[in-house]
Amino acid sequence: MxxxxxxxxxxxxxxxxxxxxxxxxxxxxxxxxxxxxxxxxxxxxxxxxxxxxLNEVAELRGVSATRIGAMERLSGLADHPIVRRDWPGLAEAITHVASPLIRNQGTIGGNLLVETRCYFFNQTPFWRETKGSCMKAESDECLVIPQKEICYAAYSGDLAPLLGCLGAVLELASPTGRREVPVSEFYQGDGITKNVLGENELVVGIVLPDGARALRAGYRKLRLRDTIDYPEMGVAAAVKLDDSSRITELRAATTAVDVVPQFADYTGTCAGRTIADVLDEVADDLQANAQPKKNTALPVGYRKKMVGVFLRRLLRDLADGKSEGRISAA
Amino acid sequence: MSAPESGVVRSPQGVGQRVPLIDGASKVTGSAVYTDDLKMPGMLVGKILRSPLPHAKIVSIDTSRAEAMPGVKAIVTGSGDMAKFGVLPISKDEVALAVDRVKYVGDCVAGVAADTEEIAMAAMAAIDVRYEPLRVFDKAEDSLEDIDPGLKINPDTRHASNLHKEVNQNFGDVDAAIAAAAHVASGKFRFVGVTHAFTEPHCVIAHFEPTGRLTIWSATQVPHYLHRDLSAVMEMPMHKVRVVRPMVGGAFGGKSDPFPHEMIASLLSRKTGRPVKILFDREEVFLTNHGRHPTKTSVTVACDENGKLTGLDLDALIDGGAWGSFGVVTTYYNGVLSAGPYDLGNFRYRGRRVYTNKAPCGAMRGHGAVNSRFAFEVLVDELAEKCGLDPAEIRRRNLLTSNTTTLNGFRITSNGTAECIRRVVEASDWDKKRGRLPYGEGIGIACGFYISGSALRINWNKVPQSTAHLKIDMDGGVTVHCLAAEIGQGSDTMLAQCVAEVLGLPIDWVRVCARDTDTDPIDLGSYSSRVTFMAGLAASRAAEVIRQKLCQAASRLTGRPAEGFDTRQCEVVFLPEPEVRVHYLDAVLEAIAGKGALIAKGCYHDAPKMGGDHKGAAAGLSPTYSFQAYVTQTKVDPETGFIKPMKVWAAHDCGKALNPLAVEMQIEGCLHMGLGQAMMESFGYNRMTVSNPNLLDYKIPSALEMPDVEVHIVESNDPEGPFGAKEAGEGPLLPILPSLANAVTDAVGVRFYELPMTPDRVLNAIEKKERAAARTASGKKRTPEESVR
The missing domain is CATH 3.30.43.10 (Uridine Diphospho-n-acetylenolpyruvylglucosamine Reductase, domain 2)
Incomplete structure (x- = not known):
């Protein structure tokens, strides 16, 4: 091709x-x-x-304690001493993206803006010809759920859920000026409209708030192979615990189970309690809100069920201070 | 052919040595030349317009707009005058380009040759094809109905339905055996199709030369069959057609048929007088398929109270897709290759292969045997449970011996199954683990049995199955000519090793030319695990002729009798007085003096006469068989359903490992491929279109999914194989699927009758089992089985 x-x-x-x-x-x-x-x-x-x-735009590069340029390559970020020291959950989440070769080439900005995916969309012209095309490609009707209003292509980035939980903010630039939008508010609409980025607007960088360094954060990903594949489902969480292991902040998010990543802030209902105490209620809630559609390899019911299973495991690991061990010690 | 007495090393890279493949360095450095690397002056780009419909009448094809486009050099469409072709003479049902009807999504409708790919694609879009849809045959069962003859996918069969081939074989009285059995296990198994997923897409260059000859360079496993069918379709005598096989980037059975694209490139070249290259994109590879057949397999196995098998009843309904390909053989192999390694007592088989409007299925590593083997080995474990026997022990109790005959007439010579079982049971600490690992961990065992070449040739003629020519001139280098196809499995290295062994030379004195029908004598090709056995014998026999000439030359130079000489490490040595020796090159010069280059040939013609006289008795006959036993240890995550195989102890009886390194690589490759089918691979359809025609969505395991593999090579020294060798490329795939499934059963207590065992299915099965257990525990509802107790 x-x-x-x-x-x-x-x-x-x-x-x-x-x-x-x-x-x-x-x-x-x-x-x-x-x-x-x-x-x-x-x-x-x-x-x-x-x-x-955007390769030659210097302002899109650079890593500091609080900011990552949108054009930073994923491999370099996962190995970057600042990222590994201050944002180990992010470094580990990056290792979930595609494969090493793709991470050598792919950028963090590109990952946040990864095109929404659907079984009926990500196919060749010949394949689409045999089916009649989908509304995200050449047609005006959806093949996932026949109707003409909503595109169900799923947001399938690996990093947005974690960055959103950390409270990261995107710097955007357009001919009319600059603005900042939190990751958790960036994704809006459906599989075609996707996010609030304007027609001629660019993601310049990702700002990580100082306070987020005290959060324990992680990402867990469902897929058949432990490399290459896009998520069939992914969950991220960030939690801050006080000296007696009581929650002071808790946010969680999903990817690949809806047209946009879903973010939930549980601080209000969970503050002052232990992770063990809130585990089921948080996992059940996040799972209940997942809306996977039948447009990836694994069945919808299974993907939804795994939201709860994976989030429970992630929260337990965060409580215990355990990582997945995907990156060796810095 | 035998090796010298033990301890004597004729060649540092001879038989039994770990020899890196001789084409390995060129592959890993990128210098190997594959078909797509070839560029010819004036070469055109060929593209194939394919059918978007699964079954339709072609009302009209209008190519006039496309033909008028600048840069478009030729367009070809189908014609009823063109010869049909196909790898088996008994089912030649393929056409180069659709005639009147398209039969699957992807069927070839028109070929375009143009200056560039862009122009060719634009031309394809400008071809106007009008279709009239016909009834689509999707489910295999639907193809069993009698239908209007106009709807027969292959109008030439003698059936009134879309049945392609039916096999019925019956040995003994299975019904009586089952009725009298102490224990019976049965299951209805479902296997989705899987495909080869080799790295190099199909590629061909055809050049109709000014001399009037046609030369074709193609990524093929079967240059000889391509040669024959090209000759038929192009209506040119075989001597006017030359087939060249450049380096092949994997095949696994997926390049073992003559293909339409090879014919289309030839037709386009004839029309333009220019070389035409067709390179598939990955989607076309999937549409061409020829992979493992989707199959519904019903199996019943019976045994007595001691676990002795008394009967196997097997029924396979095989979905062949739109062409015949190797399907007649597939239909037999689904049954007859269950005849070992166990003594069955009684055996009945019904196999039916049907045509459907899907991408054609064909031969794939482990051809025909994989699905039935899975079903059988899973049910053997169920019988073991019912008998209260250890799964390894029930297998040991039922093994065929060496030098025996199976009940369907297969001649078994060497047989290392018992040793295979002993080795893996011991190495895996089986006795301490089976049934004793914590919940979520398990260990399973399974055996295998496979042919080492087909005893009978596909084409009924008297051409030997394999012939090798050797040439040595005054430089001393040895050229081996043989059409055996190196497809990554190591056949060139095997040929070189056999020759190096006999002539007592380091392997770098040997060069293998196994790629050109103009210069290399016929070998039938790389399929049915025949090459090591047959081409290995042919090359060894040719080398033996030369070795004798060298011994005679040394005799003339030293005055000692020729019988006392042997070749040793670049010398020809008089064994009774080892200080009397002639350098290899001196012996060569003496041998060619006044006569010219040394040449010799050797061949493997046929296995000895064997087999029964029932219908289909020849199917599955092989000069020898390979045997396997694997133990697989796995983890199963009961919350997610993920299977994580941890370690495989893989014992394979290959007779004699000519190259232990290559045998290990074959076993590891088989394991990877089998695990893919067991865990994730699925050649699916969405309303008759291949649902996942790319390597992102068709999931083959990555390196991260591979377990640790401990290979145990068992050498039973086959009496007829080259230096005792038999196959190692396909049989080792068979046991990995059932040994993993049996390990999953040990881990979480659920048995699988359907592949692949994706995590959602595993979790469903576990939850179903837990629900049943909960019902039983609460006493609310008993399962029928429980009620009987």
Whole structure:
């Protein structure tokens, strides 16, 4: 399968990138690592005539104690001393993304903006021809649940749930200026509208609040193989405990079980209690709110059930201070 | 062919040595040349327009718009005049391009040759095909109905339905055995299709040369069968067709048929006079399939109170897809390859393969034997439980011996099953673990049995199954010519080792040319685990002829009698007086003096006459059989249903390991492939379209899913194999699936009748069992079985 034709642009500043985006209006995509986008271009899925490469924009790089540039590669982040020291849960979550080769190329910004996925969408033109196409591709009707209103393609990023639980904030830039949007409020709408990012708007960086360093955070992922695969379901949680192991903050989130990641803040109902005490109530609630649709490999009921199982395990591990051991000691 | 007395090393890379594959370095450094690496002057890009419908009449094809596009050089469509083809002479039902009708999604409708891929794709989009949908045959059962002849997927069968082949075999009285049995276990098993998932997509270059000859470079396991069928379809005598097999990036049975794309490239080249390359994308590989058949298998096994098997009743309904391919053989193998390694007592088999409107199924590693073996071995464990016997012990009690005949007439010579069981039971600490591991951990055992080449040739002629030519000139290098197809399994290395062993040379003196029908004598190809046995014998026999010439030359140079000489590490040594020796090169020069290069040939023609005289008695006959026993230890997460195989002790009787390193690699590769089918692989359909035609959605295990593997090579020294060897490439796949399933049963108490054992299915089964147990405990409702007690 060959790529669809496009013009490649290589701006060296955010302003130049945004100007190109405005110039080409609806016929342009930004490209970070391209590991997601190129596959969709090969499949002729909403391919555009212009690609604006962000490789050479210096402002999109850099890692500090509180900020990660959107164009930072995932492999580099997982190995970065600051990330490993201050955000070990994030470093470990990154190792869940795709495979080592893809992490060498893929960026954290690209991961947050990963295209929503659906069995009926992520297919070749020939395959779609045999089915009649889906509303996210060429048609106006959904093949998951026949109707014309909502696209059920699932948000399937691995990092958004954890970053949202940590209270991370996205820096966005557009021709009209800059703004900040918390990760937990960024994702809105359905499988097509996806998030609040404007037409010509760019994710510049991810800001991690100082206070989040005191949180214990982790991510657990359901998939058939322990590499390569997108999540069939993923849960993240972040918890702060006081000296007597009482909860002072607790947030949890899911991915790949809905059109957008779902974030829940349990601080209000759980503050002052132990993790063991709140385990079932939190896990049952998160599971009850999961709305997986029949558009991935594993059955809907199983994926939903695993929300509870995985969150219980994650919270127990966080209580015990245990990691998954996916990265060796820094 | 035998090795010299023990302790004598003729060649440092000879028989029994751990030799890295001789093409390994070129592969890992990227210098190996695969078909897609070849570029020819003036080469065009070929593409295939495929049917989007599973079953439809072609009302019209209008190629005029496409033909008028700049850069489009030729378009070909089907014609009823073209010869049908297929790997088996008894079911040649394939056409290069659809004639009047398309029979599955992906069926080839038109071929396009153009200057670039972009132009070819645009041309395909401009071809206007009008279809009229026909009734679609999806379920195998539907294909058993009598139908209007116009709906027969293969109109040439003698059946009134879409049945392709039915096999009925009956040995003894199974019904009586089951009625009289102390214990009976039975199950209805369901197997989804799986596919090979080799790395290199199919690729072909055809060049109709100005000389009037056709040369074709193709990623194939069967250059000879391709040669024959190309000759038939192109209506050219075989000597005008040349087949070249560049390096092949994996095949596993998926490149063991002559294919439409090979014919289409040839037709396009004939029309344009230019080389035409067709390279598949991954989706086309899936649509072409020829993988393992989806099968519904009903099995009943009976035994007496001592666990002695008294009967096996097996029924397989096999979904063949749209073409015949190897399907007649598949239909037999689903039954007859259950005839070992156990003495069955009585045996009845009914196999039916049907055509459906799906991608064709064919041969895949372990061809025909894998699904039935799974069912049988799972039920043997159930019998063991009913008898109160250890699963290893019930197997030991039922083994066939060496030098015996199975009840369906297979001649068993060497047989190392008992030793295989002994080794894995001991190494795994089986007796301490079986039934004694904590809940969620388990250990299971299973055996296997497979052919080592088919005793009878596919084509009924007198061409030997394998022939090898050797040539040595004054440089002393040995060239081995043989059409055996290296597909990554190590056949080139095997040929080189056999020759190096006989001639007493380091392996780097030997070069293997096994890729060109113009220069290399016929070997039937790499399928049915035949190459080591047959081509190994052919090459060894040719080398033996040369060895004798070298001994005679040494005799002339030293005045000692030729019979006393043998080849040893680049020398020809007079054994009674070892100080009398001639360097290999001096012997070569003496041997070619006045006569020219040394040449010799050897062949493997046929196995000795064997087998019964019932219908289909020849199916499954092999000059020898391989045997296996595996123990697998696994974890099962009772909350998520995830199976995590921890360790496999894999014992395989390969007769003699010509190259232990290669045998280990084959066993590990078999394990990986079998675990895929057991745990996650599923060639599924969504309303007749392959549901997951890519390697992201078709899940093969990654390195992280692989257990630790401890290989035990058992050497039973086959009396007829080359240096005692028999196959190691397919049989080792068989036991991994049931040994894992039996380990899962040991871990969580549920038995599986359906593959793959994905976590959702495992969890469902566990929960079902727990619900039943809870009902029983509360006394509210008893299961029928409980009520009887």
């Amino acid at each position: 060959i790529l669809s034709p496009f013009q490649l642009h290589r701006p060296d500043s955010i302003e130049a990138a945004l100007a190109l985006a405005a110039e080409h209006a609806a016929d342009a995509d930004f490209i970070g690592g391209g590991t997601d986008l190129m596959q969709n271009y090969k499949n002729r899925l909403n391919a555009k005539g212009n690609l604006i490469a």
